[in-house]
Amino acid sequence: MCGIVGYLGEGNVYDILIKGLHRLEYRGYDSAGVALVGKDGRINIFKTKGKVSNLEAFCADKNLDSSVGIAHTRWATHGEPSDTNAHPHFSEDGNIAIVHNGTIENYKVLKDALEQHGCTFHSETDTEVLAQLIEYIRLTNKCSLLSAVRQALKQVVGAYAIAVLEKDNPDTIIAARQSSPLVIGIGDGEFFLASDATPFVEYTKECVYLKDGEIAEIRRGESLKITNLDNVEAEIDVTTLKMSISQLEKGGYPHFMLKEIFEQPDTLRDCIRGRVVDRGSRIIINGINDHKDKFLGAKRIVIVACGTSWHAGLLGKYLLQDMCRIPVVVEYASEFRYSNPVIDKDDVVIAISQSGETADTLAAIQIAKKAGAFVFGISNVVGSSIPRETYAGCYIHVGPEIGVASTKAFTGQVMVLTLISLAIAQLRGTLTQDEIEQVGKAVLKIPTYVQRVLELADRIERLSLIFTYARNFLYLGRGYSYPVALEGALKLKEISYIHAEGYPAAEMKHGPIALIDQEMPTVIIAPKDHLYEKIVSNVQQVKARGGNILAIVTEGDTVISNIADHVLEVPEMPECLTPIITSVPLQLLSYYIAINKGKDVDMPRNLAKSVTVE
Ligand code: AGP
Secondary structure, X not given: OOEEEEEEOOOOHHXXXXXXXHHHHHHOOOEEEEEEEOOOOOEEEEEXXXXXHHHHHHHOOOOOOOXXXXXXEXXXXXXXXXXXXXXXXXOOOOOEEEEEEEEEOOHHHHHHHHHHOOOOOOOOOHHHHHHHHHHHHHHHHOOOHHHHHHHHHHHOOEEXXXXXXXXXXXXXXXEEEEEOOOEEEEOXXXXXXXXXXXXXXXXXXXXXXXXXXXXXXXXXXXXXXXXXXXXXXXXXXXXXXXXXXXXXXXXXOOXXXXXXXXXXHHHHHHHHOOOEEOOOOEEOOHHHHOOHHHHHHOOEEEEEEOHHHHHHHHHHHHHHHHHHOOOEEEEEHHHHOOOOOOOOOOEEEEEEEOOOOOHHHHHHHHHHHHOOOEEEEEEOOOOOHHHHHOOEEEEOOOOOOOOOOOXXXXXXXXXXXXHHHHHHHHHHOOOOHHHHHHHHHHHHHHHHHHHHHHOOHHHHHHHHHHHOOOOEEEEEEOOOXXXXXXXXXXXXXXXXXOEEEEEEHHHHHHOHHHHOOOOOEEEEEEOOOOOHHHHHHHHHHHHHOOOEEEEEEEOOOOHHHHHOOEEEEEOOOOHHHHHHHHHHHHHHHHHHHHHHOOOOOOOOOOOOOOOOOO
């Protein structure tokens, strides 16, 4: 949540910062602002409520000349979205400006103490407290900005990524992180700073991911020094980015979400590449092969994740139990971390996160590590915190996902979980070679089959018109289709703001059946699988109560097609692979409904892509 950008160099500071903010807008878009050290030696802050485009309009007639600056796009935690609460924040004397991503948990105690020393606060944010604290320490202890930041951070409890500018020192940016991401781009005589590498990928591929507890002093003239809170110098570990600029653009699509839905044949191909070999007969997942003893000895697998990643995790449970015969539990990371969980050293904990930065998932990982479990991460963002905090793992390789509603990351996560299950089954001998080969071969066909499903887009767009004005939706599925129902409902909720509930189809008769009528569409995910006959009964139960049914069925289905009001046919697949195929029409349905309602699908209200606060 919240995006930070910084720049120190000879380029056009304002343009670089604004472009960077647009790239980071997926992280939050309640308000935005920039702080520029002007040629007059003053720090000028321009900030406003709303999206980055509002900030651009606000800045149109301002003097933006500068050679160093920091910027921020906000997802509000302390204080409502407003001009005043927008970042950057000044210290009271206007000497320093700060941008912050994270939450200062003890801000109230610090604020009270500073007020007693005569500080006045103008915003409701925890960030302003940090700005005032740093300046108070700098003035009281007559020390450098770097030293003041270090001393202030030692008093802070919580999560932060910060960038700080000082009026009298326009050749320096101080940056620090604890539990919120920050990466420094190293250009030719210039430095960039950002919450992820997307703001500077077209300027440089060389970067340094700041680690927890580290403070960077970025100085004009190619000098970068990283120390920790105890002033011990750290090694500078330079990474070369593999990301390309085209991955960050819409490529002719009206929205990132639609682009990402249509990218899925390619992203799934990338996800599978090198992992399913010998024409589907062998599965190679390095993170598993390198730790065979852990997976052979595992008594239980615990999956932790949030949101869409949790839905993928639930599918992981079905996959791992089916293929590997290991007991699996799936926990919301936010519940797990405070539930006093019983974790054994023979447990394998799998943490799933697209961003690799979700605060609750990171906290769950720490708990599992402390209990002595082997922790395996599944993530998309290379170099993010989760891959660094886990003992082994596997990237989904679907490229940057910018639409706030997760689509290609979900199918990538499910694909990786399928491959992991096959790899463990191979290791433990719980599937025969024939069984592995049958699924392995089908996996290789998935990209082509998803392409076929995408051909339904026009039909789904037309169908969406029928459903646009419904106020509630019910999504039903059984077995592998139950997590798909949950994910379909979440997708609709988050971008169209229509209430939708995902439910196990057979549980419907224990309550939700009371809601069924013509007004509430029921989406039923009913591919041909071992529960097909059962779900046919559920479809009949809904129809008998006058329900309006849209069913996702296997090509050639005649039974459900005769009962449901509308059907979308998807290609036949082995049961364990159906979720990847059936989730795609639901992504498109949500997208078109949200578009019909005129919603901003890439930046839905109140949401942020990366949830780095509790
Ligand atoms: C997905 O559409 C949501 N925006 C959200 O539920 C997301 O999946 C969740 O916040 C977890 O994020 P992560 O995968 O980056 O950890």
